[in-house]
Amino acid sequence: NSSNSSNNKSNSMRSGVVVRITTGAPVPPGADAVVQVEDTELLAVTEDGQEEKTVGILTAARVGQDIRPVGSDIAKDQVILLKGSVIGPAEIGLAASVGVMELSVVRRPVVAVLSTGDEVQDGQAGSLSHGQIRDSNRPMLLCALAQAGMTPVDGGIVRDDRDALQRSVANLLQTADVVLTSGGVSMGEKDYMKDVIDSLGGTLQFGRVNMKPGKPTTFATFASPADGSSGSSGSSNKLMFGLPGNPVSCFVTFYLFVLPALRKLAGRAQVDLPSVRCRLTSAVRLDPRPEYHRVRLVWQSCDDIPMAQSTGNQQSSRLLSARSANALLVLPQTSADGGGPTSLPAGSVVSALLLDELANTVA
Numbered sequence: 482n483s484s485n486s487s488n489n490k491s492n493s494m495r496s497g498v499v500v501r502i503t504t505g506a507p508v509p510p511g512a513d514a515v516v517q518v519e520d521t522e523l524l525a526v527t528e529d530g531q532e533e534k535t536v537g538i539l540t541a542a543r544v545g546q547d548i549r550p551v552g553s554d555i556a557k558d559q560v561i562l563l564k565g566s567v568i569g570p571a572e573i574g575l576a577a578s579v580g581v582m583e584l585s586v587v588r589r590p591v592v593a594v595l596s597t598g599d600e601v602q603d604g605q606a607g608s609l610s611h612g613q614i615r616d617s618n619r620p621m622l623l624c625a626l627a628q629a630g631m632t633p634v635d636g637g638i639v640r641d642d643r644d645a646l647q648r649s650v651a652n653l654l655q656t657a658d659v660v661l662t663s664g665g666v667s668m669g670e671k672d673y674m675k676d677v678i679d680s681l682g683g684t685l686q687f688g689r690v691n692m693k694p695g696k697p698t699t700f701a702t703f704a705s706p707a708d709g710s711s712g713s714s715g716s717s718n719k720l721m722f723g724l725p726g727n728p729v730s731c732f733v734t735f736y737l738f739v740l741p742a743l744r745k746l747a748g749r750a751q752v753d754l755p756s757v758r759c760r761l762t763s764a765v766r767l768d769p770r771p772e773y774h775r776v777r778l779v780w781q782s783c784d785d786i787p788m789a790q791s792t793g794n795q796q797s798s799r800l801l802s803a804r805s806a807n808a809l810l811v812l813p814q815t816s817a818d819g820g821g822p823t824s825l826p827a828g829s830v831v832s833a834l835l836l837d838e839l840a841n842t843v844a
Contacts, residue, residue, distance in 0.1 A: 499536055508548055515547035516540065555579065565750025567630075587748030593657035594622045595636035595649060597664040597674075598726060603638060617800060618663040618724070618731045625735055631743055636660070641671040650677055654703055654719050658746060661739060664726030667697040674699060674723045683721060691814075693770040694730035694797040698738060699723030720746075727797035733773050733809065736836055754834040759789040759808070761831065766824045767815045775806035778833060789833060808833040 494500060494511030501518075502508070508515065516538055525535040555561060561575050562568075568584065576584060596619040604615045616638055626633035634657055639649045646665065653660045665674040666688070678685055683701040690698045703719040722739050724731045736754060744752040759778055774795055778787040789810060792802040811832045815823055825831065 499538075501533065513544045513548070514542040516542050517547065563750065565748055567749060587746075589630060589632045590658040590743050590746045591632045591634060591656065592626050592659045592661060592743065593634040593636045593653040594619050594626070595653060595660065595662045596638045597641065597646060597662060598638075599641045599671075601638050601664070617728050618726070621728065621732060621800075622661055622663070622724075622735060625740075626743075629740060629743060630747070641665070641673070643673040643676065646673050647677045647680055650721070651681055654681070654721070657719070659720045659722070659739075659743065661722050661724060661735075663724045663731045666699045666723035666725060678721065678723075690734075691770055692737075693768050693772040694727065694795075695725055695734040695737070695773075696730075696770070697723075697725045698730075698734045700738065725797070728800040729775070729795075729803055730797045732800070732803045733775075736809070736834075737773065754809075754836070756811075756832050756834055757787065757808075758830055759787045759810075759833045760784070761810075761825060761827050761829045762788050762790050763827050764824055765791065765810070765812065767812055767822065769815050769817075771814045772810075772812040773834075774810040774812055775802045776808050776810050776833065777805050778808045778835075786830070787833075789831070807837050808835050 494509055499516075500509045500512065502515070520538070520540045522537040522539060523533055523535075524537050526532065527534050555578070561579065562572060562584075566572060568586065576582070596616045600613050601616045602609060602613050604617070604620060606613075606615060609615070619635065619638070623633045623635060634653070636649065636653050639646050650660060650662070662674060665672045675685060675688055678699075678701045681703065683703045686700045686702060688699045689696060692698075699722070701721045701723070703721065705719055720742060722734075722742075724734050724739070741752040741754070757778070759776075765774060772795075775792045776789040777792060778789055780787045789808070792804070792806050793799075795802055811834060812825070815821055
């Protein structure tokens with residue numbers, strides 16, 4: 482006998498009879514197993530040659546074989562997407578499978594990026610004069626924001642002029658939910674950022690952090706307009722992060738401070754960087770401050786946890802140390818009284834914060 486996905490309701494099963502169905506078709510009443518056609522042999526056909534008459538079954542079938550019971554994919558009243566879920570291809574398909582073609586989502590935060598400093602030149606600049614450097618922080622942050630699913634806005638470069646800096650920050654706060662600046666937050670005479678925050682009515686939440694790299698990291702909040710017309714997730718404040726000018730410090734503090742805050746604004750349920758345990762492949766020195774050491778995590782086929790390979794010289798100006806990094810080691814500070822360890826030997830197991838998906842990390 483034969484059937485397809487639309488006509489098998491009338492094909493009830495009885496002993497000694499098989500019913501042919503297509504993949505995905507409803508199972509005929511009385512059937513409790515499906516045998517794949519490649520596990521059968523055709524022994525005889527009807528006189529017109531249009532249908533199987535006798536079929537041999539080459540394997541023993543078990544109850545439930547190759548049958549997907551109704552409700553086995555999604556049970557009745559089962560929640561398929563939680564508030565704060567990140568919507569990707571699988572989530573779109575899942576929603577469509579239950580007839581939901583529109584989802585309420587949180588607006589992506591608009592994040593403006595501003596570089597500061599007389600010495601900082603656009604990356605497209607030709608030759609540089611003595612003491613000048615090309616701007617690496619702004620392109621790096623714009624890329625990181627896009628990769629994180631935010632809406633980046635290029636705020637350009639502002640020279641070391643207090644009034645010009647205040648005008649630029651004020652303008653960006655009018656249109657962006659979050660403003661990121663790099664440079665101008667340390668203790669130099671031209672580090673104006675904290676003065677600008679105060680002049681614009683911002684509330685300085687913190688201006689120094691006990692960490693390496695990233696000690697001058699600054700965070701401030703600004704009240705949004707009374708009509709609440711700006712700000713994601715119903716936020717009542719604009720946020721401003723003053724990141725250090727050294728490129729590695731800027732890179733590290735973005736992932737430790739900025740990215741979790743942006744994920745929160747974007748309505749995500751999971752905001753912090755995932756943490757894993759890993760094993761050092763070489764000794765590392767400890768610092769008086771807690772340190773976030775750039776490493777590449779690699780799984781050897783026989784290891785139960787990844788191996789952490791240092792990216793080399795960790796000075797805060799050397800962006801090469803972040804080039805291949807996919808994690809930050811969380812290293813403890815040395816003891817204040819000098820009585821504790823000053824380094825960790827190779828083979829030590831420490832925590833690491835993941836910067837990206839650990840693809841291509843199996844050696």
